[in-house]
Amino acid sequence: MSNEKVARVLYEIADLLEIKGVEFKPVAYRRAARNIEELDKDIEEYLKEGRLREIPGVGEAIAKKISEIIESGELNYLKELREELPAGLLQLIEVPEIGPRTVMRLYKELKITNLHELKRAAEEHRIRRLKGFGDRSEEIILKGISLLEHRTGRMLLGYAYFYGKAIVDYMIAAGGYSLISTAGSLRRMKETIGDIDILVGSDEPEKVMRVFVENPRVSEVIAKGDTKSSVRLEEGVQVDIRVVSTDSYGAALQYFTGSKEHNISLRSLAIEKGLKINEYGVFKKDANERIAGRTEEEVYAALGLEMMPPEIRENRGEIKASIEHRLPTLVELGDIKGDFHVHSTMSDGGATVEEIAQDAVKRGYEYIGITDHSESLKVARGVAKEDLKRNIEKVREISEKTGGIRVLMGAEVEIRNDGILDYPDSILKDLDFTVGAVHSGFKMSEKDMTERIVTAMSNDYLTILAHPTGRVLEQREPHQVDVDTIIDTASEKGVFLELNALPERLDLNDLNCRKAKEKGVTIAIGTDAHSLAQLNYMMFGVATGRRGWLEKSSILNTRSLKEVERSLGI
């Protein structure tokens, strides 16, 4: 029974209780579920060791339910809840603008139990007859259903980032705003983004609203108020904007950056200190006197906290770390001195080694690693053994010719099903470094996959394990592998773990990066670029590392060329 499965049961209970109108319990169940999802150990171990109640948010009642879930595979309490309410109601709360209260009313008064019935009721104008509903309500419901039917899921950070930047740039050009930023999960650089949030500090809010909705890329204005508006772009992306007065900008930026969990903790801390915090500032609770709000630093300082980077505001210990003055000094893009995962025209990349080398010089890199695919990955024009030797010579020549940078010759070598690498050691020894990767045979059991990867890591020539969990966001689940064992093996054998910076991978993810760091494993960030433009993905790798609390010292490519040569033994 995985942590995710246990969490899913608790989430379902929360949803059902919420529809029933039960207060406070849904929040409690969700909190427990979220903390279980983020545990770095198997929940069954907690059960075995009798330590369930050490998990934040898990008390006597939930601990008992978790035991039942793990031991019997099901939960009577959930069964009973499900019997009380039709299963389709859970779909209904997914419809935007429909919440638990509305679901219950529609069920009680119109016997609506699923999406299909809701759609029909709206089309037949039966909903507008209910007290508190009108024709607009029906329109909104129908639009919500349509959106749900066509939803594309969450957007990858790699796309959202550029949409957000385009909107901000437009606002700056069209309105000359200087206090403007993305906020929300985009500013925290989460791997996937729901809506894009923008914040502006201005004392002419109505003008900001006008400029915002008049952006030619806007296809639909969802809501337009005095200080808050929402639009949809032609691409289907929802963008929300808020305006606050210039002297509240810091408080608002803090507030709208979140995360929600981070803010809730901050509020509790404020209450303990006799303060109140909202998007307008920090106030003394009794006197209602404002003591901070112009900048984020001010807001945190008013709570006795050091300023913390947006990427770690997830309520994962950053507030405690801030109180104790042990916040990490996170890695920055400017610390990066090279890239360890780049494909060239020698396999399926779009740029030649010369072009890549020159581009890397422009980026100020000291080194760049070429890692074309190995022989058996035919779909990616994997390089045959005979050709590899010639390629090595060629890359050495280019490296010597290109001033100011060393081009490191590597390869992204297939890890076969038995854990053996796709090139023999006699060839690997001539490379500067070797990146091992799983690109096939995903459906192995966790035990077999873990063994396969550990075997590969035991090869002395394996330098970096590429995209260790194999996930492809919104497309493919990570393969079944015991990440803890991989991290321990990396620590023991001195293998570097990759943080693959492709927006659809970002693998290792933030939580695993943090785990690896705690075990003393060094991370190598690689863009996996297949074109010069994709070398820019380094920023998303760095962002994900920052979310995983990574500092410069835990990352291979912050080291100078000399140090890297020493690390690689070349």
Next chain:
DNA sequence: GCCGTTTTCGGCCCGACTGTTTTCAGTCG
């Protein structure tokens, strides 16, 4: 249902926008 350097009981984050019911509940972030 959880939780506690004010609390083992009584709290549980806070405000904007919308539609509709002309004073507010519901939803969202």
